[in-house]
Amino acid sequence: MSSGRQHERINKGFLFVVITLSFLLSLFIHYGTEGAILAGCFMFGYGAGTYYLSPDLDVRSRPYKRWGPFRFIWIPYQTMFTHRSFWTHGILLGDLIRFLYLLLWLFPLWGMLGFPLPTSYKREILVFFSGTSLASVVHILTDHSSSFLKKRKKRRK
Template sequence: MPTGKVHLAFELATLPGWVLAGGLAGVEHTSLTIFSLSYVGASLFLSPDLDLARSDPSRRWGPLRFLWAPYAALFRHRGISHSLLGPLTRLLYLAALSSLVFLPLHFLAGVPLPSRFPSEVIPPVLVGVYLPHLLHVGLDRLVALRRRRSL
């Protein structure tokens, strides 16, 4: 399988093409910006390889990489984390971690919780999170297929 560095280089190298395609298709600049930030963030920090205890994506979390140990223990490598549900599992996991921080702050210190997430942000965020995931899994499958054919 490709290394984490190869996955990241491939994902980031294709980003300008996706942005250009979106611009030519008439996607608003704000949506393209949100998409691009989500895409880069997902490529760097929400890779399907977070299901490995030791991986480039988990190392990018620096001192917070321990937060992903339960995720790696829960999902076997190339299992559900590499399926269409994979990005959703990582987003829900991040939401659960966030609630562990923000709910106590809200109840103990009165820190207000966000009232609503702007719905117009959701599509470009989801596309920005899912597209690098699909490229990652596609590259894995392409390399595996190529190896099988060469045997």
């Protein structure tokens, strides 16, 4: 299994691909300001998925610690799921669960502050979610490939 630092290095290395995909999204799908906003949402989602919404929020990891005084919101999540389970490290499913779990905390807070719910930003939210999902896919593939290589190395000994 890869360390938190190793995951972040790999995700940073993959950032070139993310920036290229975001640029292409901006150019070919939506021109002008709207495309740039969507590309920004994708890149922001990728960064958030790497540093704050990682599949490793199911343990006391670097992403967990980055939440600072708000990390307490992830403690129930950690008790509900075991590390590297299908529910936390499942492609798309893990992201959807983390996203919905976070929204369960944010919507009441959002309402108490008197802000209207952001219902008109569906496309931006979907693109942000796509960015977080890509970061998770890179994370999960790194976990699986490093575990595979370690097992293979042990067999050769």
